[in-house]
Amino acid sequence: MPVRLSITAALADLPAGAERTPGPANEAFGAFTLRRLDDNGELPNSRERHTRLSRRLEKLIERTATMAKLLPDQIAGTETGLVSGSSYGCSSVMEEVRRQLVRKGSRGVDPIRFASATHSFPLSLNAIRFGIRGPCAALVSSEAAGLEALLCAADWLQAGRCERVLIAAYEDFGDPVAAHITAAGKPGAVNEAMALVLLEVESAALARGAAPLASIEGFGTVGRNFEMDNIVTCMRRACGRYDPEAAAACLATPRWSWDVRMKEHEAVESLDRQGLPSIAFKPRMGDCLGASGLIELALLLADDELFCAAPLWLINALDPRTGGIITGVAPSAREHLS
Amino acid sequence: MSKEVVVTGLGIVTRDAFGAASFGEWLESGGGLPSAPGTFDVDRFRAKGAYMVDPQAARAALRQMMAKPSLDLQSEAVSPIEPSLDCAAYGLLATLEAIDAAKLNANDRHHAGLSLATTSGGAMDSFAAALLDGSTPNEAIVRDMRPASAAAIISESVSLGGPFANFSCACISSAMAIAYAFERIQAGDAPLMVAGGCDQAREADYAGFNALRAMDRESCRPFDVGRHGMVMGDGSAVLILEEAGHAAARGAVSLAKLVGIGLATDAHHITAPQPDGLTRAMLQALAQASIDIGEIGYVNCHGTGTPANDEAEIEALSAVFDDPDERPVISSTKGATGHLLGTAAALEAAATVLALQARAVPPMRSTRSRMASGFPMPGVDRPLPLEKGMAMSNSLGFGGLNISLIFAEARGEVARNSPRHAERRMS
Numbered sequence: 001m002p003v004r005l006s007i008t009a010a011l012a013d014l015p016a017g018a019e020r021t022p023g024p025a026n027e028a029f030g031a032f033t034l035r036r037l038d039d040n041g042e043l044p045n046s047r048e049r050h051t052r053l054s055r056r057l058e059k060l061i062e063r064t065a066t067m068a069k070l071l072p073d074q075i076a077g078t079e080t081g082l083v084s085g086s087s088y089g090c091s092s093v094m095e096e097v098r099r100q101l102v103r104k105g106s107r108g109v110d111p112i113r114f115a116s117a118t119h120s121f122p123l124s125l126n127a128i129r130f131g132i133r134g135p136c137a138a139l140v141s142s143e144a145a146g147l148e149a150l151l152c153a154a155d156w157l158q159a160g161r162c163e164r165v166l167i168a169a170y171e172d173f174g175d176p177v178a179a180h181i182t183a184a185g186k187p188g189a190v191n192e193a194m195a196l197v198l199l200e201v202e203s204a205a206l207a208r209g210a211a212p213l214a215s216i217e218g219f220g221t222v223g224r225n226f227e228m229d230n231i232v233t234c235m236r237r238a239c240g241r242y243d244p245e246a247a248a249a250c251l252a253t254p255r256w257s258w259d260v261r262m263k264e265h266e267a268v269e270s271l272d273r274q275g276l277p278s279i280a281f282k283p284r285m286g287d288c289l290g291a292s293g294l295i296e297l298a299l300l301l302a303d304d305e306l307f308c309a310a311p312l313w314l315i316n317a318l319d320p321r322t323g324g325i326i327t328g329v330a331p332s333a334r335e336h337l338s
Numbered sequence: 339m340s341k342e343v344v345v346t347g348l349g350i351v352t353r354d355a356f357g358a359a360s361f362g363e364w365l366e367s368g369g370g371l372p373s374a375p376g377t378f379d380v381d382r383f384r385a386k387g388a389y390m391v392d393p394q395a396a397r398a399a400l401r402q403m404m405a406k407p408s409l410d411l412q413s414e415a416v417s418p419i420e421p422s423l424d425c426a427a428y429g430l431l432a433t434l435e436a437i438d439a440a441k442l443n444a445n446d447r448h449h450a451g452l453s454l455a456t457t458s459g460g461a462m463d464s465f466a467a468a469l470l471d472g473s474t475p476n477e478a479i480v481r482d483m484r485p486a487s488a489a490a491i492i493s494e495s496v497s498l499g500g501p502f503a504n505f506s507c508a509c510i511s512s513a514m515a516i517a518y519a520f521e522r523i524q525a526g527d528a529p530l531m532v533a534g535g536c537d538q539a540r541e542a543d544y545a546g547f548n549a550l551r552a553m554d555r556e557s558c559r560p561f562d563v564g565r566h567g568m569v570m571g572d573g574s575a576v577l578i579l580e581e582a583g584h585a586a587a588r589g590a591v592s593l594a595k596l597v598g599i600g601l602a603t604d605a606h607h608i609t610a611p612q613p614d615g616l617t618r619a620m621l622q623a624l625a626q627a628s629i630d631i632g633e634i635g636y637v638n639c640h641g642t643g644t645p646a647n648d649e650a651e652i653e654a655l656s657a658v659f660d661d662p663d664e665r666p667v668i669s670s671t672k673g674a675t676g677h678l679l680g681t682a683a684a685l686e687a688a689a690t691v692l693a694l695q696a697r698a699v700p701p702m703r704s705t706r707s708r709m710a711s712g713f714p715m716p717g718v719d720r721p722l723p724l725e726k727g728m729a730m731s732n733s734l735g736f737g738g739l740n741i742s743l744i745f746a747e748a749r750g751e752v753a754r755n756s757p758r759h760a761e762r763r764m765s
Contacts, residue, residue, distance in 0.1 A: 114549055
């Protein structure tokens with residue numbers, strides 16, 4: 001019997017200029033621009049172990065814990081896991097190490113900086129900081145990486161590996177990532193971003209007095225061929241115990257991938273969803289690349305009126321090259337069973 | 339009810355062996371010494387050797403493999419691999435071998451997903467170098483710069499239609515990819531998953547480990563009293579994981595069963611391991627497998643040959659296998675292969691499967707003066723019998739990440755009454 005999973009906190013950090021309001025899924029988006037997060041002068045100094053990413057994650061974990069009323073001794077220990085999803089990961093830090101080598105030779109390579117270049121470093125440093133001893137892993141994957149990380153966390157909870165998982169999704173635009181995004185030449189704004197979601201075994205969350213914001217009802221994994229049958233089947237699986245006809249859709253697929261969007265639209269429309277909305281944050285927010293899906297999830301949960309307007313939300317994050325993930329998320333207090 | 343997951347194919351690319359059979363023979367021989375990398379100059383580093391694949395030999399083997407009629411590849415689907423992206427070439431070669439060994443046809447591949455791991459994975463270095471010297475990176479480099487690019491190329495080239503994921507979390511990466519693949523099968527997302535890792539050693543990684551003083555100047559000597567560190571390697575290792583019923587229905591031969599997975603974090607130090615995390619990972623894997631510790635006949639250790647790792651690992655093993663009269667054989671294969679970083683765990687999972695098949699633990703030629711561990715280890719020149727049908731493969735990563743996989747022997751099980759089995763008998 002699957003364990004019921006609940007989201008008890010969700011936060012999204014976005015740069016200035018990225019709107020947090022959704023629009024219709026087919027709304028147009030503007031010219032290319034690259035937006036960076038403002039670290040509010042809190043960048044780590046050269047003597048600290050922290051990188052920019054690990055420091056951002058640390059701050060977000062602190063805020064998420066506050067939001068979820070999670071005490072320090074509840075974060076620490078074997079019952080908490082940590083997973084991240086990104087498409088570029090910590091590539092910028094590795095590039096710093098490579099440049100040190102090129103410019104200064106072998107003696108120019110800082111061993112501490114090298115150790116912080118692994119894509120799991122932000123997780124590891126914060127696992128040490130907060131005493132997190134459950135499972136820990138980093139996905140550096142597709143533009144669905146945020147939801148891949150959410151699925152990985154759900155796997156761990158279903159397998160009983162821990163009681164809660166902090167799921168981070170992010171993109172960081174140091175060199176040469178910023179140059180690569182510019183070179184890729186896709187339209188619309190592209191954002192540095194970081195989202196953090198706390199997913200818990202619902203019974204454990206309730207036992208500690210947490211108030212679930214939403215329940216995870218299911219997942220579907222869409223293959224790279226984007227066959228209609230596959231997409232529709234995945235949507236139905238993501239609905240879990242809910243009627244697919246009761247699902248609203250929050251589409252986190254890149255807006256420039258016309259073919260995939262058309263198939264996604266067709267699949268959504270095929271569910272005959274009784275006039276429930278299809279929305280997208282990307283046209284007004286911009287694209288968050290690998291953080292997609294999780295960013296949209298956090299923004300949706302932050303808008304109580306919008307989120308509770310439907311019994312179930314399907315959140316789609318599809319990467320045009322590799323496929324993606326669809327997850328079904330329901331407001332906890334509502335029931336609409338099939 | 340959980341599904342049984344079996345291994346139905348292996349693919350391996352290392353400096354000394356292309357192919358699982360060759361790799362098994364290499365391990366049985368005890369391995370050899372590291373050599374100077376062919377793709378960068380090590381004169382400016384303390385350590386001088388590595389176990390790096392010859393890229394030209396790998397590409398030639400890949401061209402041959404792609405032409406095999408049994409693979410039934412759609413030539414238009416095969417992605418061209420940029421010369422600087424040998425990581426993807428290694429991964430594709432290993433994947434094709436695994437697919438061929440598992441006898442997956444186009445329809446099987448259509449329903450299979452990919453869960454891969456890498457340390458590098460993309461043409462990042464080429465892109466960044468082009469920026470530095472002011473040249474314009476070509477379209478292929480721009481397209482395939484990201485860490486998951488190798489995985490994307492592999493998925494496209496063999497026309498996989500199932501779930502996709504790419505992991506990069508230090509030295510547990512490819513075991514994490516195997517674990518994720520296992521869960522996709524459990525969840526019913528795919529009946530088949532291609533899981534493993536691919537890496538090409540980068541000069542920056544070599545420089546980093548040298549700067550950490552983590553590398554031995556001569557050879558990797560796991561669990562040796564005089565050990566001084568690791569030696570880097572590169573290559574690829576891929577396992578085909580399959581739901582057992584699906585494998586039986588198509589008459590596939592099961593090489594082993596994946597029966598337990600454990601994951602835990604030390605939360606102690608970025609580079610220095612603490613035994614507690616690995617202990618908990620092993621116990622979690624044993625619990626999932628629902629077996630007694632006495633059923634484990636062999637542990638393939640992370641065994642990097644660094645003073646800190648090997649000591650911590652023995653301490654963790656001693657905590658789990660606490661009866662000194664009932665302990666499994668332990669070994670590390672890194673003395674023969676080097677440390678393949680993100681790909682190491684998958685290579686060692688494959689080595690564990692091969693050990694179960696051979697019922698023998700390969701020798702450790704480079705370990706001439708064994709530390710007092712309390713565990714039986716193979717000698718320098720002969721394998722040790724593997725008396726039991728269960729084996730464990732452990733990996734530890736920077737930041738205190740730990741993973742333990744447990745495999746059970748399958749003794750080449752195949753469904754005798756399946757149509758595909760009859761077809762193979764007649765051909």
